[in-house]
Amino acid sequence: MSTLKPLQIDVVSDVVCPWCYIGKHRIESALALVPDVPVKLNFRPFFLNPWVPREGISREDYLTQKFGSVDAYKGIAGRVVAAASEEGLVYKPELVARQPNTTDCHRLILWAEAIGKAPEMKQRLMELYFRDGGDLTDVNVLVQAAADVGLDADDVRKRLATDEDVARVSADAQEASEKGISGVPTYVFAQKYAVSGAQDPNLLARAIRQVSAEINAQAAE
Template identity: 80%
Template structure:
């Protein structure tokens, strides 16, 4: 059993951010490279597109607003699709028909965290969106996703129909922005050091080792 003090790792990301999808896989690979270091992972919300209304908008309207046209995004998407494929992930932009506001997704991740299932919930929502073109504005899709990772379907449906934790998630996202986080994923180590972007696993693993050494040196003083 490790006697090392755990490293706290806060991962600030959004479920509709393709580089967050890739970054999640890379940090998982990084963690597999440092199994001797205890790490406490916390998934933190970020709103990549806070201007998208709660009911969502069509993907076409979204791409036109953000990138100028659907065609303009295709060039950008190609690079991301390739990067996802290299990580064993599937991103099929043509499958996505609706752009969601992600506050309900972040609520699900927050509720799943109470059961130790935050990472699974995050992964399920990302797979639904990027791989399957799932409509994350559809409450039935969200409830099924929650049930897939072991949350109670009817309880989830009831909670989604309320404003439970909307203020909390919004405050957490605003806190990240107030600390200067503008690009995601951002990996925050020991609440002190931030690494932005879907960095290679080896680089993230090196950062974990370095921070762990510092955290434990301080603990020994």
């Protein structure tokens, strides 16, 4: 049993951000490189596209508004698809038909956190979106995703029909923005050091070991 104080890592990200999809895999790879360092990994909400309405919009409209045209995104998408593939991940942008507002996705991650399944919930939502082209504005898709990781489907359906935790998720995302986080993923170590971008696992592993050593040295003083 480790006597080290666990290092808190807050991963600020959004489920429809492809670099966050890649970044989640990289932070998990980094953790595997430092198995002797105790870590508490938290997933915190961020709205990559806060202007998208709660009901979502068509992917074509989204790409036109954000990038100027559907074709303008293709070059960008190609680079991200290749980067995802290098991590063993699948991104099929051509399957995505609808761009969601991710408030409900972040609520599901929060509710999954209560049963220790936040990483699984986030992964499931990302796989649905990036790999399968799933419609994350469809309540049936969200309920099934929640059930897939162990949440009660009927309970989730009822909670999604309310405004439960909408204000909390929005406040958490706003707090990240107020702290200066504008690009995601951002990894915040011990609530004091931030590393932005889907960094190489080796770099992240070094940061984990370094900050863990620092906070434990401080705790021993």
